[in-house]
Amino acid sequence: MEIPYEVTPRRDTGLYNAKLGVWLFLASEVMLFGGLFSAYVFLRLGVQDGVDNPWPWGVSVHKSFVWLGAINTVVLIASSVGVVFAWVSLKERNWRRYQIWMYFVVACAVVFMCLKMVEYNSKLNHHHGIKLIDNSVMEGVILDQTDELRFNGETITFGLQGALPAVLRDLDSKEFPAFTVTDGPEGSAGTELKTASAFKSWFHDSRRDFFKALATDRKRYRAEIASGVANPKPVAVKGNATVTAAAPFALHGSPRKIVGHNETTVNYRDGVKVEGTLISDDVIFEVHEVDMQLVLPQQQRESLVWDVIGDDAAKQSFFTQQSQKYQELVSYYDKRGEVVPEKMLRGRLLNVHYVHVPAEGHEGGEGHGEKDKHASVHTSETALTAGSVGGEGKHGPSRLLVIPREQVKFMGNHGPRYGNYYAIYFTMTALHGIHVVGGALVLLFFVVFGKKLYLKNPEHLANRVEVGGLFWHFVDLIWIFLFPIMYLL
């Protein structure tokens, strides 16, 4: 079938159809990204102290990423140049050069996405923050899974209505504890569940039986009402079960699935309750920066963070850096005969500083004060990890901090849930990344399967490449704005 206006322009629009089509599509894309950009502006203007995790003002939190972002900008610009050169090569009927330029563009897209992955990986796996209950924030690294609850479980109580209990994923899969059903649906008491798969199939069977019994009982209830029984017996089917382990089992509780815990019980988000003995709920952390943006200045010296860090030198160095920065600001404004604006006092500049806790001396030692009661709860295993493994900071190894969980308000990696900045950062850069992948696939298609069309009608292929290129330039254009607002300003 012959489709008109693939090459020749329509008389009324003056354009070949694909071009008008792609511009309409780009217009809708502008609206999509425009909405997200206004979300960014809205979030940034609306930063309020204490409401959210701090906004990483300026560059200090991701200095290392600025260069990745800058390289990515150059890579995208190079690829944009590549697309126009590929288009010109087609216009000049030079297939070989067209191929080279197009593969160059696709290679640029691959490099871009690889650097993006490096950055995401670093944010998601190697940068964490802990906000204490007085809103002081420590930036650093939570050592491998030390944010988990360490718990010796004995019994698990769960409902049979919902999904498989989340707690199963926190058990050691190699040494699955041998459970016996101690309480549950009729006739199930005493059932032994020795493996995870036995547990699962028993759970699924019991759930099916539960819903069957529920349906039967409802039928019975409706029938009783229909037949005019004065006091019909209400629907009641036992929908929960308790299993007991032969020996206490180790539970590595993922904090995201747990709503609360005490010395003997862990309550999961899905309603599952585990009883046993708490070993330790402390978090082991290597601190790199202390962020006081959310703490009022007159309370900064008494902040909880100094109790947790327990190192006077680190505290002193923080306040020395703060007063140096403050003097810089004062001298800047004094020259102009102005007063330091309040906004500058609240910002990151004055309240976020590098903190180093030297490795000498073991944790639980001097300076912990009121934390001593927690020291007794630590297992020897935890103490060993904390004492022997030292993170490498700017000035030699750092001491690992043991942070009692009840002093933690929020903790996590620098993923979208860390705060508004990271939420909008991941939304926008990921959406942009998807566009890069999509655009690269389209351009790759034009070069891998384009030869036939080139031989038939080179002008048609040139138009296709021009249209694909328009999209590609648009993707570049979005990044041109994303880079400064996300990384630099």
Next chain:
Amino acid sequence: MSEATHDYSKTKKTYAKVGIALGVCTCITVALGLYPPFDVGPPGPTPGDFVIGLAVATTKASLVALIFMHLNHERGLIYKLLLFTCVFALGLMALTLFSDLDGIVEQYDTNKTTGGWMLNERPE
């Protein structure tokens, strides 16, 4: 087609120049963000930095749009289409930002949230 015989050497030169200009602009953006001498106004991120950063970004975006996307010589229909897009995108952004002019929020911000952080309380 007549275009097949057209001489593109001038076009190619323009594209190369624009590419280099974009690279230079990127360096300016990075310098603005990273190095104090390029920092406008007081140290740290300020509205001045933001304006300059966005101005550089807009310059780059215009170069890409005008030269690479051929908007410097395009049909009228596309300009009309883009005019509508810009009006709506900026209009909707403005609508969102009007909420920031809300006096109630402003009062909350200065009186409650920053309470106690006064100008005369300078850190030692």
